[in-house]
Amino acid sequence: MxxxxxxxxxxxxxxxxxxxxxxxxxxxxxxxxxxxxxxxxxxxxxxxxxxxxxxxxxxxxxxxxxxxxxxxxxxxxxxxxxxxxxxxxxxxxxxxxxxxxxxxxxxxxxxxxxxxxxxxxxxxxxxxxxxxxxxxxxxxxxxxxxxxxxxxxxxxxxxxxxxxxxxxxxPPADAPWPRRPLPPPEELLPKRINGLPRAAHFVASVIADQIALVLARPRRLEPATPVPPALRRTRLIRHELDAAQLDALVRRCRREDVTVHSALVAAMALTVSGTAGQAGRGARVTVGSPVDFRADLVPPVGPRDAGAYVATVPSHVQVGPTGRLWAVARGAHRDLRRRKRLHQHLALVSLLRFMVPRSVGRSARAVAMVDRVGPGNICLSNIGRYDFPDRAGRWELSGAQFVAGISVSGYLVATVNTSHGSLHWNFTYIDGAVPRERAEWIAHRAVRTLLSGLGLAGTPAPDQGRALMPDTTTTRG
Missing domain, CATH: 3.30.559.10 (Chloramphenicol acetyltransferase-like domain)
Incomplete structure (x- = not known):
């Protein structure tokens, strides 16, 4: 055809x-x-x-x-x-x-x-x-x-x-089965989300959240060297948890009544805060979580339909006063669960029509705002378990994983999927804004913090670090 x-x-x-x-x-x-x-x-x-x-x-x-x-x-x-x-x-x-x-x-x-x-x-x-x-x-x-x-x-x-x-x-003899084009995601949102009362409610919740943000003064990853938006390029650092480590993580998360996602968020938040056990009282780190909203649409959209169906919501993760991994994970789990319950991810998609610039030529203010307060500054995109097959015809398949470019949405993004018996934890960062040495420090320390929290034999304890990692700052909104 x-x-x-x-x-x-x-x-x-x-x-x-x-x-x-x-x-x-x-x-x-x-x-x-x-x-x-x-x-x-x-x-x-x-x-x-x-x-x-x-x-x-x-x-x-x-x-x-x-x-x-x-x-x-x-x-x-x-x-x-x-x-x-x-x-x-x-x-x-x-x-x-x-x-x-x-x-x-x-x-x-x-x-x-x-x-x-x-x-x-x-x-x-x-x-x-x-x-x-x-x-x-x-x-x-x-x-x-x-x-x-x-x-x-x-x-x-x-x-x-x-x-x-x-x-x-x-060549295959059968004819392909083309899928029908779908409407854009915004047109499939539940009516209560697109309606004006719901939008007003969300705006009010955003204002309240911003007030709490100013009071909490969460830490964000600031560039070591400012890189103009047009010159930003993404680089990759790979990590992987093997089957035994993954099994230990899943079992411990069940015991602690948290998700694997919240445990990974906690490890990243502790690392970026630079505390790893000595967080200051009330210290918070903002970590964005892309939320898949396919199942929330009317009608629901299946994973086999192509499209971008995620909305990133911020969690202001409290890493103090104890700085213990599982206490931080429970707080991250509660925060993200609350935001999902309030449908903040859906409301954000609905409100984008009032926020997105018309063109690149008119985007400077929006890009600057994303740099200052956007939820993707530090981000963890976790699609969970993806059952990629082990075989296809005569081929053996292994190591299926995904990686995300960052563009202008932030400075550090981790992508996670569990396939072929391993958890793939890939870190991407903006070259120059985050020097390679510092990006590797964050990636390696986050993995070590997680494994140390699992108490695996032979896992070295994370370094105590400083009150703030180099080039991590406290912001006021």
């Missing part, structure tokens, strides 16, 4: 949330990336066929973005060539870390051309001699945050691998 042949095309204006992501991406790349390791023989032809089928199935993979002469009024339009490009990186020897280099040097820093489309690309990092027992591949799918979040990226990669494995020996 040719691009769009027989499949319904998506043509509509970008919604406010989509427009904000599109504006951010024009300033600095805002990509979402999923990766999986494949043991077996993968060909570029099979990937190209699978990419074409994937685009035929998903309307949002067959679009470009067109805008007016002044950069306003962006709209989705049909892309002229919906084939997802495939780039192959050949390593004749085994190079397990080469895919990280591709992310750092290309996929996190090179924007997708949304003016021409499609909003996705594929990279095959091929290792070992083709046709030998040692042949393996790291498959990387990069998609624009305008049309995808972490769940979408993982789901698209899963489907891509499934299609490629099926067509590894011959």
């Amino acid at each position: 040719t691009a769009g042949g027989g499949a319904e095309q998506l043509r509509r204006p970008l919604s406010p949330m989509e427009r904000w992501y599109w504006i951010c991406d024009q300033i600095s790349p805002l990509n979402v990336i999923a990766r999986v390791h494949v043991t077996g023989a993968v060909t570029g032809e099979a990937l190209a066929r699978a990419g074409a089928r994937l685009a035929e199935e998903h309307p949002l993979l067959r679009v470009a973005v067109a805008a007016g002469p002044d950069g306003s009024r962006p709209c989705f339009v049909a892309v002229k060539d919906a084939r997802i490009p495939v780039r192959t990186v050949r390593c004749h020897e085994l190079a397990p870390e080469r895919w990280e280099r591709e992310l750092n040097d290309v996929e996190l820093v090179a924007p997708l051309d949304l003016r021409a489309g499609p909003p996705a690309r594929i990279v095959d990092v091929a290792q070992g001699a083709p046709g030998t027992a040692g042949e393996c591949h790291d498959l990387i799918l990069t998609v624009s945050h305008v049309i995808a979040d972490g769940t979408t990226a993982m789901e698209l990669l899963r489907r891509l691998v499934e299609l490629a494995a099926a067509s590894a020996t011959a």
Whole structure:
């Protein structure tokens, strides 16, 4: 089937949330990336066929973005060539870390051309001699945050691998099953959220929250060196909890009556505060949590429908006076649960129509506000357990995980998913604003703080640190 042949095309204006992501991406790349390791023989032809089928199935993979002469009024339009490009990186020897280099040097820093489309690309990092027992591949799918979040990226990669494995020996004979275009997320919000009384209630709660914020003076990560928005580039540091560590974490969280997410938030908050056991009385750290709202929509949206369906809400996590991991985790759990109960994530999506600038040319004030008080300054995006298959056809699959670009939304983002028996905890940061040494300090210390809190044998206790980590400041709102 040719691009769009027989499949319904998506043509509509970008919604406010989509427009904000599109504006951010024009300033600095805002990509979402999923990766999986494949043991077996993968060909570029099979990937190209699978990419074409994937685009035929998903309307949002067959679009470009067109805008007016002044950069306003962006709209989705049909892309002229919906084939997802495939780039192959050949390593004749085994190079397990080469895919990280591709992310750092290309996929996190090179924007997708949304003016021409499609909003996705594929990279095959091929290792070992083709046709030998040692042949393996790291498959990387990069998609624009305008049309995808972490769940979408993982789901698209899963489907891509499934299609490629099926067509590894011959083109598939069956016809694709294109999905129908969905309305923008804002149009699927419950009526009570979009209504004026609910919006007024949310504005009042935001004002109250800002007053509490001023009084609490939470700590935020400030740049060591100011980096202009257009020059911000994302870099990656990877961490992973193995099966035994993951099992210990899950069991301890159940015992403490908290979520894995809140335990990870607590470890990051303690690390950024620089206290790790000696927090000052009342000290707080703001950590943003993207909340998946697919199930809240009317009708609900399933994970197999592409789109960005997360809204980031801030939690002002109290790390004092004890600074103990599980006490901090309980506080973080209560705070996020309260915000979800008040539907702050849904109200935020609804109110974006009043807040998002019209174009990049009019975005300076909004970007400055995000820098000053935005919830993504330090962020933990956790999609939880994602059951990526262990096999596809003759291929063995492992290490499925995702990574998020930051653009102008903050300075440090951690992405988390549990797949193939491991918890992948990836940290991205803005190069220069957060020096590499400091980013590694935060990432390593957060993992050590968590493992130390689990009491695992041989886990070194975190250093006590200083009252404030270098280049961490206290803000007043």
